[in-house]
Each structure stands twice: as C-alpha cells, then as structure tokens.
Amino acid sequence: MEKMDRFGTVFLSVAYFFLLSSPRVNCSSSWIDFDYATDQQEKDRVHNLPGQPSNVNFAHYSGYVTVNKDSGRALFYWFFEAVGDPSSKPLVLWINGGPGCSSIGYGVAKEIGPFHVNPDGKTLYLNPYSWNKVANVIFLDSPIGTGFSYSNNTQDLLSNGDERTATDSLEFLKKWLERFPQYKGRDFYIVGESYAGHFVTQLVQRIVTSNIGENSINLKGFMLGNPLIDDFHGHLGVFQFMWTNGLISDETFKLLNIFCANESFEHIPPSCQKILDIATEEHGNIDEFSIFAPLCPSNVGLSNRLFKRLFSVRHVGEENDPCVDNYSTVYYNLPEVQRALHVDPAVAPSKWETCNNAVEDNWQDSAKSVLHIFRELIPSGLHIWIYSGNTDAIMPVVSTRHSIEALKLPSITPWHAWYEDGEVGGWVQGYEGLTLVTVRGAGHQVPLDKPKLALPIIKSFLSGSPMPTLSKLKDS
Known part of the structure; x- marks a missing residue:
C-alpha cells in the first residue's frame, strides 16, 4: 500500500508538471485553458451531435443560463469557437428578431452558423461562409419562449417586452462570461x-451604462441587419418599396400612408390591419422577406401576415432551396438532437418551431423608435454598422435610409459600390459614427440569401476596414 501511495504521488506530480508546461490541450483544433475552464463549461460541451460532419475542427457548447431565479427564466445558447486559433479572435453575440424567432433556427441553421441542415432533416453540412471562420460566436434564443428558452412561470410568456428582454440579455451575458x-x-x-x-x-x-469596474464588458461595437429601428420611418420605407416595385396599387399606397404611417409595428390597430390585408392580397403569395425568391411548394397557398410573421423561405448556400425551414423543424425536434444540445426534456417545448407566434402576439412594451439610443451611443466611439438587403419588403433599405437621414449625421464617405470577386456586391456610405452597407439581391436575411457577400461584411466590420472596392481588387 505504501509503495502504491508513493507511485500515485509521483504520477500526480508528473501529470501536474505536464499540465503546467502545456496549458492548452488541442481537441478538434479547439483549446481548453485549464486555469479558466469551469465545470459547467465542460458540461455544456456538445459531443456526438447527430448528423454532424466528420471534419469539424472547432468545439461548440450549448445549454441554459438562468437570468431570473425567482421566476426561473432561463435563456438557451449555442456557442461555437472560431476555426483556427479562437484565443486570437473576437467574441460575437448573435440575436434574431421576431420577436420570438430562434437564433438557433435562423442564425445557426440557415444563416451564419457552421451547421446547416440537409433536406433529409437528419444530417448537417458545413456552411462554407460561417462567421465562426472569423470570430467566436454565441447564438442566443431571446426572449424566453423563443426556441428552447423557458420560464417556470407561464405568465412570463404573456408579458415579454423590450425592457425585460434587455435586462435578461444583459444578465445572460454577465453570467455566460462567468461560465x-x-x-x-x-x-x-x-x-x-x-x-x-x-x-x-x-x-x-444597458452595457454602456452599467460597464463599470472589474467585470466590465469590452464592447467594441454592434451591427444590425435589415433592422426595425423606427416605426414611422420603417412604415414610410415599406410602403414606398412596395409601391415602387409594383407590388401594390396607387390607392392602397395612399391608404397605407394615411392609416398606418404613425402606428407601431407590434401593435397594429384594426384600421391599419385592414389596409395591410388589402396590400397582401394585391401583392399575392410572394415571399415578402425576399420578393424575387421562390416559395417552398409545401407552403404555397398559405396566407402571409405582413409584419406579423417571421417564418420565411430561403436559399441555402449558393443553391435555390426555399424549404430550409422545413428541414430545421424536423432536425431540432429530434429527441437525440435535443439530448446532444443539453435541452432539458422537462422544460422543452412540446414542438420546437423557428418562431413562437405566442411571443409576438403577447408582446408588451415596444419602443416606437430607438433612434434616440443611436444619438446617445454614437458619441461613445462604438463601431456601428447597418447592412441591408435590397429585395426585402419587410424592412427595406428605403426604411433604413429614412431612419439614418433622421439622425442628421454628416457624410464621411460618399455613396459607392463595393465588390466581391470583381462584381458589385452592393453599395456603401460612411457617416460620422455609422456605416451603411447594402447587399445586392439579398432579402431580409442577408447571410441566407447571399452568404458569400455577408462574409466580407463581418470581416470588414470586425477589422474596422472599408468594404472592398474595385480599385482595391485591382491593386491586389
């Protein structure tokens, strides 16, 4: 026994020396810092994800972070380390909208995530334009009721709103960084x-106003894609876009401006909804999120709810496949997938959906504008970008340009084309404190419609570099 104790002591000493001399252990090209890794972090690590490609060279983690103990509100996340050396790359938090649409169902499964779902609904393929090529990316299902996020208090689902969402998201971020x-x-x-x-x-x-002390967050900037930032200018742009693209009649265009221009996107009165229904009937069964995209055959004939629905059909990669929502719905409802992602069956939704309409239908406080927050944040020196696909009828580039115009920012860089592979990728203008990038041929979800064009946007944004121009391409 004494000999065994001596052997054990020697073995542990050697092992400890090895760990100290090699603090990083390579595992699928990810890294674990033994000084930093927490038990819960390792519990959240995803192993054996069903249908995952064999050539994955990064680690990923998923699980819950409790943001309110009293009601048991917990937000679900999925985190992907960057390809290559994650320790040298920035951290990005991605949030989808709706409200009530899952960042797992959209951001991961169809847009910027590394895993996209195959038509069989059982296997995944690697997205060649994934944003974890340039950053470590957290995908957050927010607010509660969205995706796999939940609350033990069922009334929370009926009382979501802007203020509580911001509070919960900040709490998530602080606790995630502890993990x-x-x-x-x-x-x-x-x-x-x-x-x-x-x-x-x-x-x-919230981050800027609470960023004091040793636990401050090293926030460098934020970027928004086809965003709702002001109801009045948003509506103004939507109506102009639909009319100039021949989607609605002159009379309906006039009525929309009379009955809807000053209304909230989330709390639409019957007088406005009546005209919106007429507009929907006039433009027909098209994908409002990308007006030139085809519809999935299984969805043809379903009525569209203008402004009130964020269930859309899209392209996957460079191929025209408008049925990707169907594949994701099958995949994320598989019990073995949910087990691999550490979804607790006791709190899992009876049926996982890309968007939970109950969240939006019961949305409480919704700011009619966040332009005042832009005015507050721009002097802080944060890196602020907005990108916008130019075939989107839900929140078109026209709306964004009206909102930016309302900020009255001096122009720094004149309107000009940017390029990818020698072709125009879109157009860009630099303002004092803000950059607008448009994307040619993309709809509401730019990384889904034009993934090859979305990747240089995030690269330029993170590096603080201008979008590539034709002259730069020639020089290179």
Missing part, C-alpha cells in the same frame, strides 16, 4: 437582424 471566463476582456461585438434592431440597440445601451 467562460477565458473570454472576459476579449473584444466583443453584438449583431442582430430585424426586430433585433430593438434587442441589440437596447442591450448595448
């Missing part, structure tokens, strides 16, 4: 699309 302390102090950015124009802007405001 993953190796990312404390890392350059941090927030990106979101659509109604996340509210979520992201309000969260950034």
Whole structure:
C-alpha cells in the first residue's frame, strides 16, 4: 500500500508538471485553458451531435443560463469557437428578431452558423461562409419562449417586452462570461437582424451604462441587419418599396400612408390591419422577406401576415432551396438532437418551431423608435454598422435610409459600390459614427440569401476596414 501511495504521488506530480508546461490541450483544433475552464463549461460541451460532419475542427457548447431565479427564466445558447486559433479572435453575440424567432433556427441553421441542415432533416453540412471562420460566436434564443428558452412561470410568456428582454440579455451575458471566463476582456461585438434592431440597440445601451469596474464588458461595437429601428420611418420605407416595385396599387399606397404611417409595428390597430390585408392580397403569395425568391411548394397557398410573421423561405448556400425551414423543424425536434444540445426534456417545448407566434402576439412594451439610443451611443466611439438587403419588403433599405437621414449625421464617405470577386456586391456610405452597407439581391436575411457577400461584411466590420472596392481588387 505504501509503495502504491508513493507511485500515485509521483504520477500526480508528473501529470501536474505536464499540465503546467502545456496549458492548452488541442481537441478538434479547439483549446481548453485549464486555469479558466469551469465545470459547467465542460458540461455544456456538445459531443456526438447527430448528423454532424466528420471534419469539424472547432468545439461548440450549448445549454441554459438562468437570468431570473425567482421566476426561473432561463435563456438557451449555442456557442461555437472560431476555426483556427479562437484565443486570437473576437467574441460575437448573435440575436434574431421576431420577436420570438430562434437564433438557433435562423442564425445557426440557415444563416451564419457552421451547421446547416440537409433536406433529409437528419444530417448537417458545413456552411462554407460561417462567421465562426472569423470570430467566436454565441447564438442566443431571446426572449424566453423563443426556441428552447423557458420560464417556470407561464405568465412570463404573456408579458415579454423590450425592457425585460434587455435586462435578461444583459444578465445572460454577465453570467455566460462567468461560465467562460477565458473570454472576459476579449473584444466583443453584438449583431442582430430585424426586430433585433430593438434587442441589440437596447442591450448595448444597458452595457454602456452599467460597464463599470472589474467585470466590465469590452464592447467594441454592434451591427444590425435589415433592422426595425423606427416605426414611422420603417412604415414610410415599406410602403414606398412596395409601391415602387409594383407590388401594390396607387390607392392602397395612399391608404397605407394615411392609416398606418404613425402606428407601431407590434401593435397594429384594426384600421391599419385592414389596409395591410388589402396590400397582401394585391401583392399575392410572394415571399415578402425576399420578393424575387421562390416559395417552398409545401407552403404555397398559405396566407402571409405582413409584419406579423417571421417564418420565411430561403436559399441555402449558393443553391435555390426555399424549404430550409422545413428541414430545421424536423432536425431540432429530434429527441437525440435535443439530448446532444443539453435541452432539458422537462422544460422543452412540446414542438420546437423557428418562431413562437405566442411571443409576438403577447408582446408588451415596444419602443416606437430607438433612434434616440443611436444619438446617445454614437458619441461613445462604438463601431456601428447597418447592412441591408435590397429585395426585402419587410424592412427595406428605403426604411433604413429614412431612419439614418433622421439622425442628421454628416457624410464621411460618399455613396459607392463595393465588390466581391470583381462584381458589385452592393453599395456603401460612411457617416460620422455609422456605416451603411447594402447587399445586392439579398432579402431580409442577408447571410441566407447571399452568404458569400455577408462574409466580407463581418470581416470588414470586425477589422474596422472599408468594404472592398474595385480599385482595391485591382491593386491586389
């Protein structure tokens, strides 16, 4: 026994010396810092995800973070380390909109995530334009009731709103950084699309006003895609876009401006909804999120709810496949997938959906504008970008340009084309404190419609570099 004790002591000493001399252990090209890794972090690590490709060279984690103990509100996340050396790359938080649409169902499964779902609904393929090529990315299902996020108090689902969402998201971020302390102090950015124009802007405001002391967050900037940031200018742009693209009649265009221009996107009165229904009938069964995209055959004939629905059909990669929502719905409802992602069956939704309409239908406080927050944040020196696909009828680039015009920012860089592979990718203009990038041929979800064009946007945003121009391409 004494000999065994001596052997054990020697063995542990050698092992400890090895760990100290090799603090990083390579595992699928990810890294674990033994000084930083927490038990819960390792519990959240995803192993054996069903249908995952064999050539994955990064680690990923998923699970819950409790943001309110009294009611048991918990937000679900899925985190992907960057390909290559994650310790040298920034941290990005991605949030989808709706409100009530899952960042797992959209951001991961169809847009910027590394895993996209195959038509069989059982297997995954690697997205060649994933944003974890340039950053460590957290995808957050927010608010509760969205995706796999939940509350033990069922009344919470009926009382979601802007203010509580911002409070919960900030609490999530603080606690997530405690779970993953190796990312404390890392350059941090927030990106979101659509109604996340509210979520992201309000969260950034909370971070800036509470960023004091040793636990401060190293926030460098935020970027919004086709965002709702002002109801009046948003409606003004939507109506102009539909009319100039021949989607609605002259009479309906006039009535929309009379009955809807000053209304909230989330609380539409019957007088406005009546005209919106007429507009929907006039433009027919098209995908309002990308007006030139085909519809999935299984969805043809379903009525569209203008402004009130964020269930859309899209392209996957460079191929025209408008049925990707169907594949994701099958995949994320598989019990073995939910087990691998550490979804608690006791709190899992009876049926996982890309968007939970009950969240939006019961939405409470919704700011009619967040432009005042932009005015507050721009002097802080944060890196602020907005990108916008130019075939989107839900929140078109026209709406964004009206909102930016209302900020009365001096122009720094004149309107000009940017390029990818020698072709125009879109157009860009630089303002004092803000950059607008448009994306040619993309709809409401730019990374889904034009993934190859979305990747240089996030690269330029994170690096603080201008979008590539034709002259730069020639020089290179």
